[in-house]
Amino acid sequence: MRNTILFVALGFVALLILVVGGWEFLSPRLSGSNASVARAGPLPQAPDTVQAAFQRGDYVTVLQYWQPRADQGDANGEFVLGLLSAKGWGLPQDAAASVTWYLKSANQGYGPAELNLGLDYENGTGVAKDITQAMGWLQKAADQGLPGAQDELCWIYHAGVDVPKNLATALDLCRKASDQGYAPGQFHLGVLFEEGEVVAKDETRAFALYQKAANQGLAMAQYNLGVMYGSGVGVAQDDAQAREWYLKSAEQGDVKAEFNLAHIYEDGVGAPADPAQALAWYRKAADQGYAKAQHNLGLMYGKGEGVQQSDLQAYEWFSLAVANYPADDAADRAEAGRNRDVAASRLTPDQLAVAQGWVAAWKAAPAP
Numbered sequence: 001m002r003n004t005i006l007f008v009a010l011g012f013v014a015l016l017i018l019v020v021g022g023w024e025f026l027s028p029r030l031s032g033s034n035a036s037v038a039r040a041g042p043l044p045q046a047p048d049t050v051q052a053a054f055q056r057g058d059y060v061t062v063l064q065y066w067q068p069r070a071d072q073g074d075a076n077g078e079f080v081l082g083l084l085s086a087k088g089w090g091l092p093q094d095a096a097a098s099v100t101w102y103l104k105s106a107n108q109g110y111g112p113a114e115l116n117l118g119l120d121y122e123n124g125t126g127v128a129k130d131i132t133q134a135m136g137w138l139q140k141a142a143d144q145g146l147p148g149a150q151d152e153l154c155w156i157y158h159a160g161v162d163v164p165k166n167l168a169t170a171l172d173l174c175r176k177a178s179d180q181g182y183a184p185g186q187f188h189l190g191v192l193f194e195e196g197e198v199v200a201k202d203e204t205r206a207f208a209l210y211q212k213a214a215n216q217g218l219a220m221a222q223y224n225l226g227v228m229y230g231s232g233v234g235v236a237q238d239d240a241q242a243r244e245w246y247l248k249s250a251e252q253g254d255v256k257a258e259f260n261l262a263h264i265y266e267d268g269v270g271a272p273a274d275p276a277q278a279l280a281w282y283r284k285a286a287d288q289g290y291a292k293a294q295h296n297l298g299l300m301y302g303k304g305e306g307v308q309q310s311d312l313q314a315y316e317w318f319s320l321a322v323a324n325y326p327a328d329d330a331a332d333r334a335e336a337g338r339n340r341d342v343a344a345s346r347l348t349p350d351q352l353a354v355a356q357g358w359v360a361a362w363k364a365a366p367a368p
Contacts, residue, residue, distance in 0.1 A: 043083075044076035059090025070101065078105035079113045086116075086126075095126030106137060114141035115149045122152070131162040142173065147182035150174070154188055167198035178209065183216040190224070194234075203234035214245065222249035223257040230260075230269075239270025250281060253368030258285035259293050266296075275306025286317060289364035291329065295321035295336045302343060312355050315343035319359045 043054055046065060053061035063084070069077030082101030084091045091097075099120050105113035118137030121130045135156070141149035154173035157166040171192055177185025190209030193202045207228050213221035222245045228234045230242035243264055249257035262281035265274045279300055285293030298317035301310045318340035325333035344352060 075108035075110040099126040111144040147177040151177040151185040183213040183218040186213040207234035219252040219254040279306040287365040291324040311346040
């Protein structure tokens with residue numbers, strides 16, 4: 001009975017991804033926290049020895065050069081001190097101190113500081129969240145032509161969560177960022193063409209924009225190329241290309257790419273099935289808290305597919321899936337709950353206590 005239930009559940013989850021839910025196409029936009037990875041950018045102009053010290057992580061040398069300049073009110077130096085404080089590079093990590101330095105620099109019109117300050121106000125990092133302040137500083141940076149600011153404003157206006165939605169302005173800003181070769185801007189402009197809300201829907205154009213961003217290493221764009229090649233949207237269907245782009249994205253830790261790649265290995269799409277690889281990629285996504293991967297990982301342990309059969313580990317992963325499915329995935333959560341209960345029925349009281357303790361102590365791994 002246990003194997004029958006688990007087998008039916010596995011088929012249900014696979015169908016959900018391939019047919020009901022689709023290969024999830026539109027990746028989430030870059031959040032402020034993701035944008036901060038790219039926003040640091042190069043240091044202001046400095047002697048080669050200082051730039052080289054920064055590249056090798058010698059922040060003592062970097063501070064020796066920039067600290068006196070910042071203390072004397074140099075906008076470039078103030079920006080660098082803000083960056084180092086934000087990252088904890090050579091200085092104690094202190095978001096509030098970072099905002100103070102950025103503000104000093106931004107008040108002198110230094111564009112990168114305006115951008116970072118705007119992102120901090122948007123996300124409430126080191127300062128109380130204030131969308132009015134965020135928009136003001138981001139607009140100043142965008143007016144100086146900084147593509148990161150143009151792109152962030154594009155998505156604020158596109159989402160219309162904290163400000164009135166303005167698709168025409170969003171499109172204009174995304175175009176400006178994309179035209180500078182900024183990968184997130186190319187990606188986001190591609191999303192607008194794929195959605196077809198503010199411009200005529202053009203999946204071929206969307207593919208071309210995603211490809212530009214993917215070739216610069218943007219994981220979300222690489223993921224979307226995998227989806228398009230896999231489904232034949234905007235480009236001729238090609239399973240080998242789909243797998244290649246999913247792999248590039250998954251290797252950067254994109255959880256949906258990890259999940260879809262696992263699914264490809266499990267089903268043998270475009271190549272022989274490889275349960276061990278499927279298990280490994282499901283595990284990477286599951287470790288980041290992705291409920292669908294946790295559910296499928298539980299099924300693999302329950303069936304002994306690609307791994308030694310274990311009702312204990314099946315119970316653990318089903319339990320996490322139940323906890324992590326979002327509210328709009330009630331049917332999936334219920335299915336995981338039924339599978340959890342089947343696995344629990346196969347455990348001794350001591351085994352069940354061990355499994356429940358592991359679940360209680362589990363924490364999602366941070367995204368790379």
